[in-house]
Amino acid sequence: MTETMQQAPSVLENMPEYVRNMLPYRPGKPLEELKEEYGFEKVIKLASNENPFGCSPKAIEAATKTLADNFRYPDPVSRRLRRKIAETLGLQSNQLVVAAGSESLLAATIRAVMKPGEKALTAFGAFMGFEIHLAGHGGKLEKIPSPDYRFDIDALIAACTPDVRILYLPNPNNPTGSYFTHQELQTLLAKVPKSTLVLLDEAYIEFAQVLPDYPKALTLMQDNLLILRTFSKAYGLAGFRIGYGIGHPMLIEQLTKIKMTFEPTLSAQAAAEAAWDDTGFLMKGVENNQSEMKRYYQVLHELGLKYVPSAGNFVFIECQDAETVNNLNEALLRKGIAIRPLASFGFPNCIRITIGLPEENDATFQALREIVPTL
Ligand SMILES: Cc1ncc(COP(=O)(O)O)c(C=O)c1O
Incomplete structure (x- = not known):
């Protein structure tokens, strides 16, 4: 080895410090890993806010039909899907x-909007x-504090100085x-x-x-608003x-350049087109979520657990402390139920449970009734 080679910094050393210091996202454990670890045939997975009814059968059928065509690159700009979404939402495809x-x-x-070193703003817990x-x-x-787990919109407005490149607001x-x-x-x-x-x-x-009173954001479109769905x-x-973004055509043009050229895949585009049209499937999931959420509130109330009323397909529960979270999570896992402890989200005392099918929720209620009094 020559002297210059010995002295050359390693690839790792050359990397920007901000990359080396990044904390990785910790997703909910995949189903297979849970089954293997706990030796279950079946796990009730209420950890990642997925749809308990699965995919729309029409989406599966549409995607299946595309399988043999995956030797070709997909449409890089998802023309058909964009046209469909634009038509339903009263937009132009270039938005x-x-x-x-x-x-x-x-x-x-x-990547499109910010340079390294520039500033973004959001709320704590986003x-x-x-x-x-x-x-x-x-x-x-x-990050602006979020009292009672709600975004403080006035404080966010006050903190949003002209040097803030992005104000990130997930809603809900x-x-x-x-x-x-x-x-x-x-x-x-x-x-x-x-x-x-x-x-x-x-x-x-x-x-x-x-x-x-949930926002009808499409009626508030302006040049500096980008909506993600x-x-x-x-x-x-x-x-x-x-997924898709809705915004000013000039911004959309920049995002289209900077995204990976051939995402999403052909099969994903076909599945989304069919899913978009399957409003019956969508409504079944939304209605299940509404009625099952009410049952969660009742059970959580009965057990004296503090929760935040939810506009999503999951419920956020505050426990006594991090140890209680750990014990509750382990006890639920031993019963084959996976929920999400939220330490990595900045809430060490809290958990999140995705709303499942009625029978999955029944099993979770029974487990909670057994475990919570022992904690
Ligand atoms: C608020 C929010 N935004 C974005 C995402 C990312 O979703 P996806 O990349 O699957 O569209 C999630 C996923 O959990 C989310 O909860």
Whole structure:
């Protein structure tokens, strides 16, 4: 080895410090890992806000038909799907970008809008996906306290100085399930500097829009507003990886350049097109969520557990302390039920449970009734 080679810094040493310092996202354990670890045939997985009814059968049929065509590259700009979404929502196709999940669009937006070292703003407890991708781009993040697990919109407006490149607002938020209203969004959009992009993440809109004061963000479109939505939650296509963004055509053009050229896959595009049309399947999931959420509230109330009313497909529960969370999580796992402890989300005393099928929820209620008094 020559002297120069010995002295050359390693690849790792050359990496930006902000990449080496990144904390990885810790997803819920995959089903197979849980089954293997606990020796179960069947696990009730209520850990990742997936659709308990699965995918729409029409989406599966449409995706299956595309399998043999996957030797070709897919349409890089998802023309058919964008046209379909535009028609339903009363938009133009050039206001839409489709990518491999809304997470991909979170990352693309950060890359498109911010330079390393620049600043973004969000609320404490906001969905971590944004923070992780921002860190990977060398962005700085300021977090505004969220009293009672709700975003403090006035405080966010006050903190949003013209040097803030992105104001990230997941609504409803994951993991808390709390939401801000149409009126609040309207005020915020009027007051935030035009140089700040308001990144409104509506991953759970299909569940939340049944609430009368949930924002109708499409009626508030302005140049510095970008809305993200996904097929992962209410549409049941999490594994296909497909989501979309709605914004000003000039912004959409930049995001289309910066996203991975051939995302999402052909099969994902076909699945999403079919799922978009299968409103019966979508409504079945939304109605199940509404009625089962009420049952959760009743049981949590009965057990004296503190929860945050949720606009999503999950419920956020505050426990006594981190040890209680640990014991509850372990006891539920031993009964074959996977929920989400929230330490890695910044809430060491809290858990999140995804609303499942009635029979999955019944089993969870029974388990909670057995475990909680022993904690
Ligand atoms: C608020 C929020 N935004 C975005 C995402 C990412 O979803 P996907 O990339 O599957 O569209 C999630 C997933 O949990 C989420 O909860």
